[in-house]
Amino acid sequence: MLKGIWQDFLTIVKEEAGSRVVETWLKAVILKEWDQYHNIIYVEAPNIFVKDWIESKYTDLFKTHLSRLLNTAEPKIIFLGPVQVTTSALQHAAQQVTSPAVMEKGPLHKTKNAVVVAGAHQLGRLNPSYTFETFVVGPNNSLAYAAAQAVAEQLGTQYNPLFIYGGSGLGKTHLLHAIGNYLQKKSPHAVVLYQTTDRFVNEFIAAIRFNKVHLFQEKYRKLDLLLIDDIQFISNKEQTQEAFFHIFNALHDAHKQIVFTSDVFPRYINGLEERLRSRLEWGLVTDIHKPPLETKIAILKKKAASHNEQLSDEIAEYVATEVISNIRELEGSLVRILAFSSLTKQPLSLALAKKVLQSCERPKNDNPVDFSKITQSVCRHYSYKITDLRSNNRSKELALVRQVAMYLMKKMTDKSLREIGSYLGRKDHSTVLYAYDKVNKQVETDKQFKSLIEQLESDILH
Numbered sequence: 001m002l003k004g005i006w007q008d009f010l011t012i013v014k015e016e017a018g019s020r021v022v023e024t025w026l027k028a029v030i031l032k033e034w035d036q037y038h039n040i041i042y043v044e045a046p047n048i049f050v051k052d053w054i055e056s057k058y059t060d061l062f063k064t065h066l067s068r069l070l071n072t073a074e075p076k077i078i079f080l081g082p083v084q085v086t087t088s089a090l091q092h093a094a095q096q097v098t099s100p101a102v103m104e105k106g107p108l109h110k111t112k113n114a115v116v117v118a119g120a121h122q123l124g125r126l127n128p129s130y131t132f133e134t135f136v137v138g139p140n141n142s143l144a145y146a147a148a149q150a151v152a153e154q155l156g157t158q159y160n161p162l163f164i165y166g167g168s169g170l171g172k173t174h175l176l177h178a179i180g181n182y183l184q185k186k187s188p189h190a191v192v193l194y195q196t197t198d199r200f201v202n203e204f205i206a207a208i209r210f211n212k213v214h215l216f217q218e219k220y221r222k223l224d225l226l227l228i229d230d231i232q233f234i235s236n237k238e239q240t241q242e243a244f245f246h247i248f249n250a251l252h253d254a255h256k257q258i259v260f261t262s263d264v265f266p267r268y269i270n271g272l273e274e275r276l277r278s279r280l281e282w283g284l285v286t287d288i289h290k291p292p293l294e295t296k297i298a299i300l301k302k303k304a305a306s307h308n309e310q311l312s313d314e315i316a317e318y319v320a321t322e323v324i325s326n327i328r329e330l331e332g333s334l335v336r337i338l339a340f341s342s343l344t345k346q347p348l349s350l351a352l353a354k355k356v357l358q359s360c361e362r363p364k365n366d367n368p369v370d371f372s373k374i375t376q377s378v379c380r381h382y383s384y385k386i387t388d389l390r391s392n393n394r395s396k397e398l399a400l401v402r403q404v405a406m407y408l409m410k411k412m413t414d415k416s417l418r419e420i421g422s423y424l425g426r427k428d429h430s431t432v433l434y435a436y437d438k439v440n441k442q443v444e445t446d447k448q449f450k451s452l453i454e455q456l457e458s459d460i461l462h
């Protein structure tokens, strides 16, 4: 009988608090016993961390609904700590989830593709080609560059945290790795970790599920330098923010350096707890802009040189003028030109460069469309800001603009509904599906609307 009640309870919580709460916190929880005589309900958690968490956050929820489901007034809820949950199924699942991205650093935990950081002076996943030396400095990024260097030189004392934000493909990840690479070279014993926010989140969720939160926290507290890429993806992930808040404080108190990148200023990260937001703005916040022509030319020449090719001024200028959106694309165009010249055994020339860049049918991957490109185009067209799209404002026009953005994000990228929803600060991915269907229908029936969408698509691609 308790099992059925527990299922009903989970269904209700799912509706009220969202499925993430159930998935993250309540999945391994058991409704253990109901002592009717004393009116005490015993709930058993798989570990102390989960026990403390649900006790502090969800006691009222338990009380309200269990009392109703059990038809009793004012029950007392007692949360119990761990007993063993080491069923083979769980262990098997744990192995799958923990490899390779999760918990690989725990000294007690070895998986086959683990990069063990325990005691560790490993490069982690730093890309060795993203260094300060290979980064071209221009007026668009000189402040961020100087800050990154200062931080790498003097860990934890000057600007902590350092927060670098800017549009996609403008060199944020490059700078992040450069800091790590620099430190690794200077102090080989320093413990550096580069982590994307997505990986951080997954790792945290798996740590809870598999009772490894202590290892998770231990791993982060051991670091000298923590590099977190794309922190905007922590939006609306309440529990992860909580964990991160504590890790942040521990590292910061110990004068360990933290560097973040993001596509927006901290204030515009949607669904971010206030106290975490203020932490992100504590140190130095600096931005990267699109490069001016001269910087683009310098980058092209430097990249060509790294491929052992000389690029004439003429070609460099042409390519730099053609490619406007970002440096990732600039690099892509250059690589295509070099590849074409080498494959067809023709010398590099302006004519050849033109031919390659104008042979318009660019393969899709060469011109990756990302969320920010889409939202930028949509916002530009409708004169809104990305923060409007992410806001809760439900005005009719804004709702339509948001739906158009969602439609294009679904159509033009291979990202999941969930990712699209969360980028726009929407908790429920069914909103995205609904938007897609709605816009799709309108495209089929409304010619003007269709041409507008086509115009947006072409704007995004160029």
Ligand code: ADP
Pocket: 130, 134, 135, 136, 137, 141, 166, 167, 168, 169, 170, 171, 172, 173, 174, 175, 299, 327, 328, 331
């Ligand atoms: P972001 O993280 O901002 O989206 P990345 O750091 O991934 O962008 O940069 C995209 C590509 O452009 C990378 O290959 C990077 O090396 C290159 N790049 C960006 N900025 C510069 C720069 N100033 N000098 C040299 N290469 C750069």
Ligand code: MG
Pocket: 169, 172, 173, 174, 229
């Ligand atoms: Mg990046």
